[in-house]
Amino acid sequence: MGLRKVYRVKRREVLALDGVDLHVRQGEIFGVVGQSGAGKSTLLRCVNLLERPTAGSVAVDGEELTALGGARLRAARRGIGMVHQHFALLSSRTVAANVAFPLEIAGIARAERRRRVGELLDLVGLADKAGAYPAQLSGGQKQRVGIARALASRPKVLLSDEATSALDPATTASILELLRDLNRELGLTILLITHEMDVIKRICDSAAIMESGAFTESGRVLDLLATPGSLLARSLFPLPGTGLPDDTVALTYTRAYDEPLMSELTRRFDVDVNVLGGAVEEVSGVSVGRLNVQISGANRDAALDYLSGKGLLVEVAGR
Template sequence: MIDVSGLRKVYRDRGREVVAVDGVDLRVRDGEIFGVLGRSGAGKSTLLRCVNLLERPTEGTVTVAGRELTALGEGELRLARRGIGMVHQHFALMSSRTVAGNVAFPLEIMKVGRAERARRVAELLELVGLADKAKAHPGQLSGGQKQRVGIARALAGRPAVLLSDEATSALDPATTQSILALLKSLNRELGLTILLITHEMNVVKSICDSAAIMKDGRIQESGAIPDLLARPGSRLTDELFPLPPAEPGAVTITFAGQAGEPVISQVVRKFDVDVNILGGALEEVAGVAAGRLRVHLTGGGRDAALAHLSERGLLVEEAR
Protein backbone atom coordinates (compact mmCIF):
# COMPACT_ATOMS: atom_id res chain seq x y z
CA MET A 1 0.00 0.00 0.00
CA ILE A 2 2.92 2.34 0.80
CA ASP A 3 6.22 1.99 -1.04
CA VAL A 4 9.01 4.42 -0.17
CA SER A 5 12.23 4.04 -2.13
CA GLY A 6 15.56 5.85 -1.73
CA LEU A 7 13.90 8.68 0.20
CA ARG A 8 16.13 11.58 1.16
CA LYS A 9 15.13 14.92 2.63
CA VAL A 10 17.70 17.70 3.04
CA TYR A 11 16.99 21.07 4.65
CA ARG A 12 19.19 24.10 4.17
CA ASP A 13 19.76 26.15 7.29
CA ARG A 14 22.03 29.21 7.29
CA GLY A 15 24.13 27.93 4.44
CA ARG A 16 24.54 24.38 5.71
CA GLU A 17 22.74 21.17 4.84
CA VAL A 18 20.77 19.19 7.42
CA VAL A 19 19.90 15.65 6.33
CA ALA A 20 16.65 14.68 8.07
CA VAL A 21 15.94 11.48 6.11
CA ASP A 22 18.81 9.63 4.50
CA GLY A 23 18.13 6.92 1.92
CA VAL A 24 15.04 5.30 3.46
CA ASP A 25 13.30 2.30 1.91
CA LEU A 26 9.99 1.30 3.49
CA ARG A 27 7.23 -1.14 2.50
CA VAL A 28 3.84 -1.13 4.24
CA ARG A 29 1.46 -3.91 3.26
CA ASP A 30 -2.21 -3.37 2.52
CA GLY A 31 -4.28 -3.54 5.71
CA GLU A 32 -1.48 -3.66 8.26
CA ILE A 33 -0.52 -1.37 11.12
CA PHE A 34 3.11 -0.36 10.69
CA GLY A 35 4.98 1.49 13.44
CA VAL A 36 8.13 3.57 12.96
CA LEU A 37 9.91 3.76 16.29
CA GLY A 38 12.67 6.18 17.21
CA ARG A 39 13.78 8.92 19.53
CA SER A 40 13.25 12.63 19.02
CA GLY A 41 15.27 13.89 16.06
CA ALA A 42 15.45 10.49 14.35
CA GLY A 43 13.62 11.81 11.26
CA LYS A 44 10.32 9.97 11.87
CA SER A 45 7.95 12.91 11.47
CA THR A 46 9.79 14.16 8.38
CA LEU A 47 9.45 10.68 6.87
CA LEU A 48 5.72 10.69 7.58
CA ARG A 49 5.23 14.14 6.06
CA CYS A 50 7.08 12.96 2.96
CA VAL A 51 4.64 10.05 2.56
CA ASN A 52 1.77 12.43 1.79
CA LEU A 53 4.14 15.03 0.32
CA LEU A 54 3.48 17.72 2.89
CA GLU A 55 7.25 17.74 2.60
CA ARG A 56 8.54 17.09 -0.91
CA PRO A 57 11.53 14.71 -0.82
CA THR A 58 14.90 15.90 -2.06
CA GLU A 59 15.42 12.47 -3.66
CA GLY A 60 13.50 9.21 -3.97
CA THR A 61 9.96 8.13 -4.72
CA VAL A 62 6.75 7.65 -2.71
CA THR A 63 4.02 5.38 -4.06
CA VAL A 64 0.68 5.01 -2.26
CA ALA A 65 -2.01 2.59 -3.45
CA GLY A 66 -0.09 2.05 -6.68
CA ARG A 67 0.21 5.76 -7.50
CA GLU A 68 3.60 7.48 -7.47
CA LEU A 69 2.89 10.71 -5.59
CA THR A 70 6.31 12.16 -6.28
CA ALA A 71 5.50 12.20 -10.00
CA LEU A 72 2.24 14.16 -9.62
CA GLY A 73 1.62 17.85 -10.16
CA GLU A 74 -0.05 19.93 -7.45
CA GLY A 75 -3.60 19.48 -8.78
CA GLU A 76 -3.32 15.69 -9.08
CA LEU A 77 -1.58 15.54 -5.71
CA ARG A 78 -4.43 17.34 -3.97
CA LEU A 79 -6.85 14.73 -5.32
CA ALA A 80 -4.54 11.84 -4.38
CA ARG A 81 -4.24 13.14 -0.79
CA ARG A 82 -7.96 12.49 -0.31
CA GLY A 83 -7.03 8.83 -0.02
CA ILE A 84 -4.61 9.58 2.84
CA GLY A 85 -5.85 10.68 6.26
CA MET A 86 -3.58 12.38 8.81
CA VAL A 87 -3.82 12.41 12.62
CA HIS A 88 -1.68 14.98 14.43
CA GLN A 89 0.09 14.90 17.78
CA HIS A 90 -1.56 18.05 19.15
CA PHE A 91 -5.00 17.50 17.55
CA ALA A 92 -4.91 20.59 15.23
CA LEU A 93 -8.60 21.32 15.78
CA MET A 94 -10.26 24.66 15.03
CA SER A 95 -11.39 26.12 18.34
CA SER A 96 -14.10 28.30 16.74
CA ARG A 97 -15.86 25.28 15.23
CA THR A 98 -17.92 22.62 16.95
CA VAL A 99 -16.89 18.97 16.93
CA ALA A 100 -19.24 18.39 13.98
CA GLY A 101 -17.83 21.46 12.23
CA ASN A 102 -14.26 20.20 12.59
CA VAL A 103 -15.15 16.79 11.15
CA ALA A 104 -17.14 18.44 8.34
CA PHE A 105 -14.30 20.74 7.27
CA PRO A 106 -12.55 18.38 4.80
CA LEU A 107 -15.95 17.47 3.34
CA GLU A 108 -16.61 21.17 2.71
CA ILE A 109 -13.24 21.42 0.92
CA MET A 110 -14.31 18.44 -1.22
CA LYS A 111 -17.60 20.25 -1.96
CA VAL A 112 -19.77 17.48 -0.53
CA GLY A 113 -23.44 18.54 -0.35
CA ARG A 114 -24.90 19.66 2.97
CA ALA A 115 -27.22 16.68 3.50
CA GLU A 116 -24.54 14.11 2.62
CA ARG A 117 -22.05 16.03 4.76
CA ALA A 118 -24.34 15.90 7.81
CA ARG A 119 -24.95 12.19 7.30
CA ARG A 120 -21.23 11.43 7.00
CA VAL A 121 -20.32 13.52 10.07
CA ALA A 122 -22.93 11.72 12.18
CA GLU A 123 -21.62 8.38 10.93
CA LEU A 124 -18.02 9.28 11.81
CA LEU A 125 -18.83 10.61 15.27
CA GLU A 126 -20.72 7.40 16.01
CA LEU A 127 -17.71 5.41 14.78
CA VAL A 128 -15.30 7.14 17.19
CA GLY A 129 -17.72 7.19 20.12
CA LEU A 130 -18.54 10.91 20.15
CA ALA A 131 -22.11 11.00 18.84
CA ASP A 132 -23.17 13.00 21.92
CA LYS A 133 -20.44 15.65 21.45
CA ALA A 134 -21.38 16.97 18.00
CA LYS A 135 -22.30 20.46 19.27
CA ALA A 136 -19.44 20.78 21.77
CA HIS A 137 -16.35 22.89 21.08
CA PRO A 138 -12.77 21.56 21.40
CA GLY A 139 -12.20 23.54 24.61
CA GLN A 140 -14.91 21.45 26.28
CA LEU A 141 -13.26 18.13 25.45
CA SER A 142 -10.62 15.99 27.11
CA GLY A 143 -7.38 15.17 25.29
CA GLY A 144 -8.63 11.74 24.30
CA GLN A 145 -11.88 13.17 22.97
CA LYS A 146 -9.97 15.77 20.95
CA GLN A 147 -7.88 13.02 19.39
CA ARG A 148 -11.04 11.07 18.52
CA VAL A 149 -12.31 14.18 16.71
CA GLY A 150 -8.99 14.33 14.86
CA ILE A 151 -9.34 10.69 13.84
CA ALA A 152 -12.94 11.21 12.67
CA ARG A 153 -11.86 14.21 10.60
CA ALA A 154 -8.98 12.19 9.06
CA LEU A 155 -11.48 9.52 7.98
CA ALA A 156 -13.96 11.96 6.41
CA GLY A 157 -12.84 11.34 2.83
CA ARG A 158 -12.85 7.52 3.23
CA PRO A 159 -9.06 7.17 2.95
CA ALA A 160 -7.35 3.84 2.37
CA VAL A 161 -4.32 4.99 4.40
CA LEU A 162 -4.14 6.70 7.79
CA LEU A 163 -0.95 8.44 8.90
CA SER A 164 -0.52 9.02 12.63
CA ASP A 165 2.17 11.39 13.92
CA GLU A 166 2.73 10.66 17.64
CA ALA A 167 -1.06 10.60 18.08
CA THR A 168 -0.88 9.34 21.68
CA SER A 169 2.21 11.10 23.05
CA ALA A 170 0.18 13.95 24.62
CA LEU A 171 -2.22 11.55 26.37
CA ASP A 172 -2.18 9.75 29.70
CA PRO A 173 -1.65 5.94 29.71
CA ALA A 174 -5.33 4.98 30.07
CA THR A 175 -6.42 7.35 27.30
CA THR A 176 -3.54 6.15 25.14
CA GLN A 177 -4.82 2.59 25.40
CA SER A 178 -8.34 3.67 24.40
CA ILE A 179 -7.03 5.51 21.32
CA LEU A 180 -4.87 2.53 20.34
CA ALA A 181 -7.89 0.23 20.71
CA LEU A 182 -9.86 2.58 18.45
CA LEU A 183 -7.12 2.56 15.80
CA LYS A 184 -6.97 -1.24 15.91
CA SER A 185 -10.74 -1.43 15.57
CA LEU A 186 -10.71 0.93 12.57
CA ASN A 187 -7.94 -1.13 11.01
CA ARG A 188 -10.06 -4.28 11.28
CA GLU A 189 -13.48 -2.83 10.43
CA LEU A 190 -12.46 -0.54 7.56
CA GLY A 191 -9.45 -2.47 6.22
CA LEU A 192 -7.46 0.69 6.90
CA THR A 193 -3.70 0.67 6.39
CA ILE A 194 -2.09 2.63 9.25
CA LEU A 195 1.43 4.03 9.31
CA LEU A 196 2.20 5.48 12.71
CA ILE A 197 5.15 7.34 14.14
CA THR A 198 5.97 6.87 17.80
CA HIS A 199 8.72 6.95 20.40
CA GLU A 200 6.67 4.71 22.71
CA MET A 201 7.45 0.99 22.68
CA ASN A 202 4.03 0.34 24.23
CA VAL A 203 2.37 1.55 21.01
CA VAL A 204 4.33 -0.98 18.95
CA LYS A 205 3.62 -3.79 21.42
CA SER A 206 -0.09 -3.01 21.57
CA ILE A 207 -1.22 -2.76 17.95
CA CYS A 208 1.54 -3.01 15.33
CA ASP A 209 1.88 -5.88 12.87
CA SER A 210 5.22 -4.63 11.54
CA ALA A 211 7.77 -2.10 12.70
CA ALA A 212 10.91 -0.22 11.80
CA ILE A 213 13.50 1.39 14.03
CA MET A 214 14.79 4.75 12.84
CA LYS A 215 17.92 6.58 13.97
CA ASP A 216 19.78 9.56 12.48
CA GLY A 217 17.48 9.64 9.46
CA ARG A 218 17.99 5.98 8.56
CA ILE A 219 16.05 2.75 9.03
CA GLN A 220 18.13 0.39 11.16
CA GLU A 221 15.83 -2.60 10.74
CA SER A 222 12.36 -3.23 9.42
CA GLY A 223 9.91 -6.09 9.04
CA ALA A 224 7.00 -8.06 10.46
CA ILE A 225 7.33 -8.21 14.25
CA PRO A 226 7.43 -12.04 14.47
CA ASP A 227 10.23 -12.04 11.87
CA LEU A 228 12.19 -9.42 13.81
CA LEU A 229 11.81 -11.41 17.03
CA ALA A 230 13.34 -14.40 15.24
CA ARG A 231 16.27 -12.38 13.86
CA PRO A 232 19.62 -12.69 15.68
CA GLY A 233 20.82 -9.36 17.08
CA SER A 234 17.47 -7.64 16.50
CA ARG A 235 17.40 -4.09 17.84
CA LEU A 236 13.62 -4.26 18.22
CA THR A 237 13.92 -7.33 20.46
CA ASP A 238 16.51 -5.51 22.57
CA GLU A 239 14.09 -2.58 22.93
CA LEU A 240 11.08 -4.78 23.67
CA PHE A 241 12.86 -6.98 26.21
CA PRO A 242 15.82 -5.13 27.72
CA LEU A 243 18.20 -7.36 29.64
CA PRO A 244 21.54 -6.58 31.32
CA PRO A 245 24.72 -7.22 29.30
CA ALA A 246 25.32 -10.93 28.81
CA GLU A 247 28.33 -12.52 30.46
CA PRO A 248 30.43 -15.00 28.44
CA GLY A 249 28.73 -18.38 28.41
CA ALA A 250 25.24 -16.99 28.99
CA VAL A 251 22.50 -18.02 26.58
CA THR A 252 19.63 -15.76 25.51
CA ILE A 253 16.47 -17.55 24.36
CA THR A 254 13.87 -15.53 22.44
CA PHE A 255 10.44 -16.98 21.85
CA ALA A 256 7.19 -15.93 20.19
CA GLY A 257 4.11 -18.09 20.56
CA GLN A 258 5.81 -20.85 22.57
CA ALA A 259 5.25 -19.19 25.97
CA GLY A 260 2.80 -21.88 27.11
CA GLU A 261 5.19 -24.75 26.43
CA PRO A 262 7.43 -26.10 29.26
CA VAL A 263 10.55 -26.13 27.08
CA ILE A 264 13.03 -25.42 29.89
CA SER A 265 11.80 -28.22 32.14
CA GLN A 266 11.81 -30.54 29.13
CA VAL A 267 15.48 -29.93 28.31
CA VAL A 268 16.42 -30.29 31.99
CA ARG A 269 14.85 -33.78 32.08
CA LYS A 270 15.83 -34.90 28.58
CA PHE A 271 19.42 -33.70 28.47
CA ASP A 272 20.35 -33.77 32.16
CA VAL A 273 21.43 -30.11 32.36
CA ASP A 274 21.22 -27.52 35.11
CA VAL A 275 19.61 -24.18 34.26
CA ASN A 276 20.33 -20.97 36.18
CA ILE A 277 17.91 -18.20 35.18
CA LEU A 278 19.67 -14.80 35.02
CA GLY A 279 16.77 -12.64 33.80
CA GLY A 280 13.77 -12.54 31.57
CA ALA A 281 10.68 -10.72 30.33
CA LEU A 282 7.33 -11.74 28.84
CA GLU A 283 4.91 -9.50 26.92
CA GLU A 284 2.07 -9.83 24.45
CA VAL A 285 3.42 -8.50 21.15
CA ALA A 286 1.55 -8.47 17.82
CA GLY A 287 -1.14 -10.62 19.44
CA VAL A 288 1.16 -13.40 20.66
CA ALA A 289 3.00 -14.04 23.92
CA ALA A 290 6.67 -13.30 23.32
CA GLY A 291 9.71 -12.82 25.46
CA ARG A 292 13.35 -13.46 26.26
CA LEU A 293 15.07 -15.57 28.86
CA ARG A 294 18.75 -15.37 29.76
CA VAL A 295 20.21 -18.49 31.36
CA HIS A 296 23.37 -20.40 32.17
CA LEU A 297 23.25 -24.03 31.08
CA THR A 298 25.74 -26.50 32.53
CA GLY A 299 26.16 -30.23 32.13
CA GLY A 300 27.25 -32.73 29.53
CA GLY A 301 24.11 -32.35 27.49
CA ARG A 302 24.42 -28.57 27.12
CA ASP A 303 25.09 -28.46 23.36
CA ALA A 304 22.36 -31.00 22.60
CA ALA A 305 19.91 -29.03 24.76
CA LEU A 306 20.65 -25.79 22.86
CA ALA A 307 20.26 -27.58 19.53
CA HIS A 308 16.92 -28.97 20.71
CA LEU A 309 15.68 -25.47 21.63
CA SER A 310 16.68 -24.19 18.19
CA GLU A 311 14.85 -27.08 16.53
CA ARG A 312 11.72 -26.12 18.48
CA GLY A 313 11.75 -22.73 16.73
CA LEU A 314 13.28 -20.65 19.53
CA LEU A 315 16.07 -18.19 18.79
CA VAL A 316 19.14 -19.23 20.79
CA GLU A 317 22.08 -16.81 21.06
CA GLU A 318 25.24 -17.59 23.00
CA ALA A 319 27.35 -14.78 24.47
CA ARG A 320 31.03 -15.04 23.57
Protein backbone atom coordinates in the same frame (compact mmCIF):
# COMPACT_ATOMS: atom_id res chain seq x y z
CA MET B 1 11.58 4.26 -2.33
CA GLY B 2 15.12 5.57 -1.90
CA LEU B 3 13.80 8.69 -0.15
CA ARG B 4 16.38 11.40 0.42
CA LYS B 5 15.59 14.80 1.89
CA VAL B 6 18.11 17.61 2.28
CA TYR B 7 17.34 20.96 3.91
CA ARG B 8 19.43 24.08 3.50
CA VAL B 9 19.92 25.77 6.86
CA LYS B 10 22.11 28.88 7.08
CA ARG B 11 24.09 28.03 3.94
CA ARG B 12 24.71 24.45 4.96
CA GLU B 13 22.95 21.24 4.03
CA VAL B 14 21.18 19.10 6.64
CA LEU B 15 20.43 15.52 5.63
CA ALA B 16 17.04 14.53 7.10
CA LEU B 17 16.40 11.34 5.10
CA ASP B 18 19.21 9.19 3.76
CA GLY B 19 17.91 6.70 1.20
CA VAL B 20 14.90 5.35 3.12
CA ASP B 21 13.12 2.35 1.58
CA LEU B 22 9.68 1.84 3.08
CA HIS B 23 7.06 -0.68 1.97
CA VAL B 24 3.80 -0.88 3.91
CA ARG B 25 1.53 -3.77 3.00
CA GLN B 26 -2.12 -3.06 2.36
CA GLY B 27 -4.18 -3.40 5.54
CA GLU B 28 -1.28 -3.51 8.00
CA ILE B 29 -0.15 -1.20 10.78
CA PHE B 30 3.47 -0.18 10.28
CA GLY B 31 5.31 1.67 13.02
CA VAL B 32 8.46 3.75 12.68
CA VAL B 33 10.18 4.24 16.02
CA GLY B 34 13.10 6.49 16.86
CA GLN B 35 14.28 9.37 18.99
CA SER B 36 13.62 13.04 18.28
CA GLY B 37 15.61 14.22 15.27
CA ALA B 38 15.80 10.76 13.69
CA GLY B 39 13.81 11.92 10.64
CA LYS B 40 10.44 10.31 11.45
CA SER B 41 8.26 13.38 10.94
CA THR B 42 10.09 14.30 7.75
CA LEU B 43 9.43 10.80 6.44
CA LEU B 44 5.73 11.09 7.21
CA ARG B 45 5.47 14.48 5.52
CA CYS B 46 7.21 13.10 2.46
CA VAL B 47 4.72 10.23 2.24
CA ASN B 48 1.83 12.65 1.66
CA LEU B 49 4.10 15.11 -0.15
CA LEU B 50 3.64 17.95 2.30
CA GLU B 51 7.41 17.84 1.85
CA ARG B 52 8.82 16.90 -1.54
CA PRO B 53 11.78 14.54 -1.24
CA THR B 54 15.05 15.73 -2.72
CA ALA B 55 15.37 12.33 -4.39
CA GLY B 56 13.40 9.09 -4.54
CA SER B 57 9.75 8.33 -5.23
CA VAL B 58 6.54 7.93 -3.21
CA ALA B 59 3.74 5.62 -4.33
CA VAL B 60 0.48 5.24 -2.39
CA ASP B 61 -2.17 2.72 -3.44
CA GLY B 62 -0.31 2.14 -6.70
CA GLU B 63 -0.11 5.82 -7.69
CA GLU B 64 3.22 7.62 -7.77
CA LEU B 65 2.59 10.87 -5.92
CA THR B 66 5.97 12.35 -6.78
CA ALA B 67 4.90 12.40 -10.44
CA LEU B 68 1.77 14.43 -9.66
CA GLY B 69 1.13 18.10 -9.12
CA GLY B 70 -1.71 20.57 -8.76
CA ALA B 71 -5.26 19.22 -8.77
CA ARG B 72 -4.18 15.60 -9.34
CA LEU B 73 -1.94 15.67 -6.26
CA ARG B 74 -4.69 17.27 -4.15
CA ALA B 75 -7.11 14.57 -5.26
CA ALA B 76 -4.60 11.83 -4.41
CA ARG B 77 -4.01 13.33 -0.97
CA ARG B 78 -7.70 12.87 -0.16
CA GLY B 79 -6.94 9.16 -0.02
CA ILE B 80 -4.46 9.78 2.82
CA GLY B 81 -5.69 10.80 6.28
CA MET B 82 -3.48 12.49 8.85
CA VAL B 83 -3.66 12.42 12.66
CA HIS B 84 -1.54 15.00 14.48
CA GLN B 85 0.27 14.90 17.80
CA HIS B 86 -1.40 18.03 19.18
CA PHE B 87 -4.82 17.43 17.62
CA ALA B 88 -4.81 20.55 15.35
CA LEU B 89 -8.51 21.23 15.99
CA LEU B 90 -10.19 24.55 15.23
CA SER B 91 -11.11 26.01 18.63
CA SER B 92 -13.96 28.14 17.28
CA ARG B 93 -15.72 25.14 15.71
CA THR B 94 -17.77 22.46 17.39
CA VAL B 95 -16.72 18.82 17.27
CA ALA B 96 -19.14 18.18 14.39
CA ALA B 97 -17.90 21.23 12.49
CA ASN B 98 -14.27 20.16 12.93
CA VAL B 99 -15.02 16.74 11.48
CA ALA B 100 -17.03 18.33 8.66
CA PHE B 101 -14.25 20.75 7.68
CA PRO B 102 -12.49 18.58 5.04
CA LEU B 103 -15.90 17.68 3.59
CA GLU B 104 -16.72 21.38 3.20
CA ILE B 105 -13.44 21.96 1.39
CA ALA B 106 -14.24 19.04 -0.91
CA GLY B 107 -17.61 20.61 -1.76
CA ILE B 108 -19.77 17.86 -0.24
CA ALA B 109 -23.45 18.83 0.09
CA ARG B 110 -24.66 19.81 3.57
CA ALA B 111 -27.03 16.87 4.02
CA GLU B 112 -24.32 14.38 3.06
CA ARG B 113 -21.84 16.15 5.37
CA ARG B 114 -24.25 15.87 8.28
CA ARG B 115 -24.82 12.17 7.63
CA ARG B 116 -21.12 11.43 7.28
CA VAL B 117 -20.18 13.40 10.42
CA GLY B 118 -22.76 11.49 12.46
CA GLU B 119 -21.39 8.22 11.13
CA LEU B 120 -17.82 9.17 12.01
CA LEU B 121 -18.57 10.43 15.51
CA ASP B 122 -20.43 7.22 16.23
CA LEU B 123 -17.42 5.27 14.92
CA VAL B 124 -15.01 6.96 17.34
CA GLY B 125 -17.42 6.93 20.29
CA LEU B 126 -18.24 10.64 20.41
CA ALA B 127 -21.82 10.75 19.13
CA ASP B 128 -22.85 12.67 22.25
CA LYS B 129 -20.16 15.36 21.80
CA ALA B 130 -21.19 16.73 18.40
CA GLY B 131 -22.10 20.16 19.80
CA ALA B 132 -19.15 20.49 22.18
CA TYR B 133 -16.09 22.66 21.56
CA PRO B 134 -12.47 21.44 21.77
CA ALA B 135 -11.89 23.30 25.05
CA GLN B 136 -14.59 21.16 26.64
CA LEU B 137 -12.92 17.88 25.70
CA SER B 138 -10.26 15.73 27.30
CA GLY B 139 -7.04 14.98 25.43
CA GLY B 140 -8.27 11.55 24.40
CA GLN B 141 -11.56 12.97 23.13
CA LYS B 142 -9.70 15.61 21.12
CA GLN B 143 -7.62 12.90 19.48
CA ARG B 144 -10.76 10.93 18.65
CA VAL B 145 -12.11 14.03 16.92
CA GLY B 146 -8.83 14.29 15.01
CA ILE B 147 -9.13 10.65 13.94
CA ALA B 148 -12.75 11.13 12.85
CA ARG B 149 -11.75 14.18 10.80
CA ALA B 150 -8.87 12.25 9.21
CA LEU B 151 -11.34 9.58 8.10
CA ALA B 152 -13.89 12.01 6.66
CA SER B 153 -12.86 11.53 3.02
CA ARG B 154 -12.74 7.73 3.37
CA PRO B 155 -8.95 7.41 3.00
CA LYS B 156 -7.31 4.06 2.39
CA VAL B 157 -4.18 5.14 4.27
CA LEU B 158 -3.94 6.84 7.68
CA LEU B 159 -0.76 8.60 8.82
CA SER B 160 -0.30 9.05 12.55
CA ASP B 161 2.26 11.59 13.76
CA GLU B 162 3.01 10.74 17.43
CA ALA B 163 -0.76 10.55 17.99
CA THR B 164 -0.45 9.29 21.59
CA SER B 165 2.64 11.06 22.88
CA ALA B 166 0.63 13.85 24.55
CA LEU B 167 -1.74 11.43 26.30
CA ASP B 168 -1.65 9.61 29.64
CA PRO B 169 -1.10 5.81 29.61
CA ALA B 170 -4.78 4.84 30.00
CA THR B 171 -5.88 7.21 27.25
CA THR B 172 -3.01 6.05 25.04
CA ALA B 173 -4.24 2.48 25.39
CA SER B 174 -7.78 3.46 24.36
CA ILE B 175 -6.57 5.39 21.30
CA LEU B 176 -4.33 2.52 20.20
CA GLU B 177 -7.26 0.12 20.60
CA LEU B 178 -9.37 2.45 18.45
CA LEU B 179 -6.70 2.52 15.73
CA ARG B 180 -6.48 -1.27 15.74
CA ASP B 181 -10.29 -1.54 15.54
CA LEU B 182 -10.37 0.89 12.60
CA ASN B 183 -7.61 -1.07 10.89
CA ARG B 184 -9.63 -4.27 11.19
CA GLU B 185 -13.13 -2.90 10.50
CA LEU B 186 -12.25 -0.60 7.60
CA GLY B 187 -9.24 -2.45 6.17
CA LEU B 188 -7.33 0.76 6.85
CA THR B 189 -3.58 0.82 6.23
CA ILE B 190 -1.86 2.77 9.02
CA LEU B 191 1.64 4.23 9.06
CA LEU B 192 2.51 5.65 12.46
CA ILE B 193 5.58 7.22 13.93
CA THR B 194 6.39 7.07 17.60
CA HIS B 195 9.23 7.17 20.09
CA GLU B 196 7.48 4.65 22.35
CA MET B 197 8.31 0.97 21.98
CA ASP B 198 5.09 0.10 23.77
CA VAL B 199 3.12 1.45 20.80
CA ILE B 200 5.01 -0.92 18.50
CA LYS B 201 4.37 -3.81 20.86
CA ARG B 202 0.65 -3.12 21.25
CA ILE B 203 -0.61 -2.72 17.70
CA CYS B 204 2.03 -2.84 14.96
CA ASP B 205 2.28 -5.69 12.46
CA SER B 206 5.58 -4.40 11.06
CA ALA B 207 8.09 -1.85 12.28
CA ALA B 208 11.33 -0.06 11.56
CA ILE B 209 13.90 1.57 13.81
CA MET B 210 15.08 4.93 12.50
CA GLU B 211 18.33 6.68 13.34
CA SER B 212 19.96 9.69 11.64
CA GLY B 213 17.56 9.65 8.69
CA ALA B 214 17.88 5.93 7.88
CA PHE B 215 16.39 2.60 8.91
CA THR B 216 18.73 0.46 10.97
CA GLU B 217 16.33 -2.49 10.63
CA SER B 218 12.79 -3.18 9.51
CA GLY B 219 10.42 -6.08 9.05
CA ARG B 220 7.44 -7.85 10.57
CA VAL B 221 7.53 -7.47 14.35
CA LEU B 222 7.24 -11.19 15.08
CA ASP B 223 10.01 -11.96 12.59
CA LEU B 224 12.28 -9.40 14.22
CA LEU B 225 11.58 -10.83 17.66
CA ALA B 226 12.91 -14.15 16.38
CA THR B 227 16.02 -12.60 14.78
CA PRO B 228 19.32 -12.83 16.70
CA GLY B 229 20.79 -9.40 17.40
CA SER B 230 17.61 -7.52 16.47
CA LEU B 231 17.60 -4.03 18.00
CA LEU B 232 13.82 -4.03 18.08
CA ALA B 233 13.74 -7.37 19.89
CA ARG B 234 16.23 -6.14 22.48
CA SER B 235 14.26 -2.93 22.98
CA LEU B 236 10.96 -4.78 23.46
CA PHE B 237 12.54 -7.59 25.52
CA PRO B 238 15.87 -6.42 26.98
CA LEU B 239 18.52 -9.04 27.60
CA PRO B 240 19.35 -9.89 31.21
CA GLY B 241 21.21 -7.05 32.88
CA THR B 242 23.79 -6.87 35.60
CA GLY B 243 23.32 -8.93 38.71
CA LEU B 244 22.45 -12.14 36.87
CA PRO B 245 24.88 -15.08 36.48
CA ASP B 246 27.19 -14.99 33.46
CA ASP B 247 25.66 -18.17 32.06
CA THR B 248 22.15 -16.70 31.94
CA VAL B 249 20.32 -17.43 28.69
CA ALA B 250 17.35 -15.44 27.38
CA LEU B 251 14.78 -17.56 25.53
CA THR B 252 12.16 -15.87 23.36
CA TYR B 253 9.26 -17.81 21.89
CA THR B 254 6.28 -16.73 19.77
CA ARG B 255 4.14 -19.85 20.02
CA ALA B 256 2.94 -22.26 22.67
CA TYR B 257 4.76 -25.56 23.19
CA ASP B 258 2.92 -28.72 24.25
CA GLU B 259 6.09 -30.44 25.40
CA PRO B 260 7.88 -29.54 28.67
CA LEU B 261 11.08 -28.20 27.11
CA MET B 262 12.97 -27.47 30.32
CA SER B 263 12.32 -30.96 31.65
CA GLU B 264 13.36 -32.41 28.31
CA LEU B 265 16.67 -30.55 28.50
CA THR B 266 17.57 -32.13 31.83
CA ARG B 267 16.64 -35.63 30.65
CA ARG B 268 18.19 -35.49 27.20
CA PHE B 269 21.39 -33.51 27.89
CA ASP B 270 21.99 -34.02 31.62
CA VAL B 271 22.16 -30.27 32.28
CA ASP B 272 20.94 -28.26 35.25
CA VAL B 273 18.24 -25.70 34.43
CA ASN B 274 17.40 -22.88 36.82
CA VAL B 275 14.54 -20.56 35.79
CA LEU B 276 15.40 -17.03 36.95
CA GLY B 277 12.30 -15.24 35.70
CA GLY B 278 10.10 -14.61 32.73
CA ALA B 279 7.08 -12.89 31.27
CA VAL B 280 4.49 -13.31 28.55
CA GLU B 281 3.30 -10.24 26.66
CA GLU B 282 0.91 -9.54 23.82
CA VAL B 283 2.84 -8.37 20.75
CA SER B 284 1.05 -7.75 17.43
CA GLY B 285 -1.87 -9.77 18.76
CA VAL B 286 0.32 -12.79 19.56
CA SER B 287 1.51 -14.00 22.97
CA VAL B 288 5.30 -13.69 23.08
CA GLY B 289 7.25 -15.13 25.97
CA ARG B 290 10.68 -14.29 27.36
CA LEU B 291 12.31 -16.65 29.85
CA ASN B 292 15.62 -16.05 31.60
CA VAL B 293 17.27 -19.34 32.56
CA GLN B 294 20.60 -20.54 33.89
CA ILE B 295 21.81 -23.66 32.09
CA SER B 296 24.96 -25.46 33.23
CA GLY B 297 26.62 -28.76 32.44
CA ALA B 298 29.00 -30.39 29.98
CA ASN B 299 26.33 -30.58 27.26
CA ARG B 300 25.18 -26.97 27.61
CA ASP B 301 25.96 -26.02 23.99
CA ALA B 302 24.09 -29.05 22.68
CA ALA B 303 21.11 -28.11 24.86
CA LEU B 304 21.12 -24.57 23.45
CA ASP B 305 21.26 -25.93 19.90
CA TYR B 306 18.27 -28.14 20.73
CA LEU B 307 16.26 -25.11 21.89
CA SER B 308 17.20 -23.19 18.75
CA GLY B 309 16.03 -26.13 16.66
CA LYS B 310 12.67 -25.95 18.40
CA GLY B 311 12.20 -22.40 17.10
CA LEU B 312 13.18 -20.44 20.19
CA LEU B 313 15.44 -17.41 19.93
CA VAL B 314 18.40 -18.22 22.19
CA GLU B 315 20.59 -15.33 23.36
CA VAL B 316 23.43 -15.70 25.83
CA ALA B 317 24.14 -12.74 28.10
CA GLY B 318 27.45 -11.07 27.30
CA ARG B 319 27.67 -12.27 23.70
